Amino acid sequence: MSTSRSSVNAIIFAVAAIASAALLSSGLTSSINNFRSFDRVVEVKGLAEREVAADTAIWPLKVTRAGNTQNTIYQELDQDIQAIRAFLLVNGFDESELSVSAPNVLDKLAERWATEDVGLRFTGDQTITVYTEKVNQVRELRQQLSELGKKGVSLSSNGYDTQVEYHFNGLNAIKPSMIEESARNAREVALRFAEHSDSELGKIRSANQGQFTIYDRDSNTPHLKIVRVVSTVAYQLVD
Structure with a gap:
C-alpha cells in the first residue's frame, strides 16, 4: 500500500x-x-535645408595714405574718412550705422630692420565700417565706389579685412519648421526601410537634433545663405 x-x-x-x-x-x-x-532598431537621418537671404551686412571701407610727415598722413586720412561718410549718408545710410576706427600710422624708420632708403617714411590707414540691415543697399552702392576714387579717396580693396560680411540672424524664426521637416523626412526613410524588411515601424527609441549650420550658397553670392540641419532618429521595428 x-x-x-x-x-x-x-x-x-x-x-x-x-x-x-x-x-x-x-x-x-x-x-x-x-x-x-x-x-530590432533602425537609425535614420532626416535632412532639412533652406535658402535664405542675409539680413545683415558688415562693410569695412579702408583708406590708406603714405607721406613724409605725420601731419600730412593724419590730414589725408581724415579727409578720406569724411568723404566716405558723406558718400554713405547721401546714399541712404544713417550715422548710427557707421563707426570709425582710430588712425593707424607707421614710421618705417622706427622699424627694427629699417634703412635710410625707405621711400615715403610714413604710412597710415583708417577704416569706416557700415553695420546695417540694408543688405541690398550695400550691394548696390559697392558698384559705385569709383565715385570716391574720382574724388581722390585712396580706398584699399585688397585683403581679408576689406571684405563685406553677410550674416543671417533670423534662425530662431525658422528653427521649429526645419526641425519638424527633418524629423518628417527621417520618418519617411524609416517607413521605407520597414516596408522593405517586412516590418512595421514602432516607437521612437531615441532622437538627436543635429546642430544648425549656415554657409554661403556659393562664392559668388555670399549674401545668399544655406541653412541646414540633420536629425537622427532611432525607431523600433516590430513584426
Whole structure:
C-alpha cells in the first residue's frame, strides 16, 4: 500500500516537473522573442535645408595714405574718412550705422630692420565700417565706389579685412519648421526601410537634433545663405 502511494506521488511530481519545465521553456522563448523584437532598431537621418537671404551686412571701407610727415598722413586720412561718410549718408545710410576706427600710422624708420632708403617714411590707414540691415543697399552702392576714387579717396580693396560680411540672424524664426521637416523626412526613410524588411515601424527609441549650420550658397553670392540641419532618429521595428 505504501509502495503504491509512493509511486503515485512520484508520478505526480514528475508530471508537475515536466509541466513546470514546459511553462518555463515557453516563458523563456517568449522573453527571448520579445527581447529580439525590442532589439530590432533602425537609425535614420532626416535632412532639412533652406535658402535664405542675409539680413545683415558688415562693410569695412579702408583708406590708406603714405607721406613724409605725420601731419600730412593724419590730414589725408581724415579727409578720406569724411568723404566716405558723406558718400554713405547721401546714399541712404544713417550715422548710427557707421563707426570709425582710430588712425593707424607707421614710421618705417622706427622699424627694427629699417634703412635710410625707405621711400615715403610714413604710412597710415583708417577704416569706416557700415553695420546695417540694408543688405541690398550695400550691394548696390559697392558698384559705385569709383565715385570716391574720382574724388581722390585712396580706398584699399585688397585683403581679408576689406571684405563685406553677410550674416543671417533670423534662425530662431525658422528653427521649429526645419526641425519638424527633418524629423518628417527621417520618418519617411524609416517607413521605407520597414516596408522593405517586412516590418512595421514602432516607437521612437531615441532622437538627436543635429546642430544648425549656415554657409554661403556659393562664392559668388555670399549674401545668399544655406541653412541646414540633420536629425537622427532611432525607431523600433516590430513584426
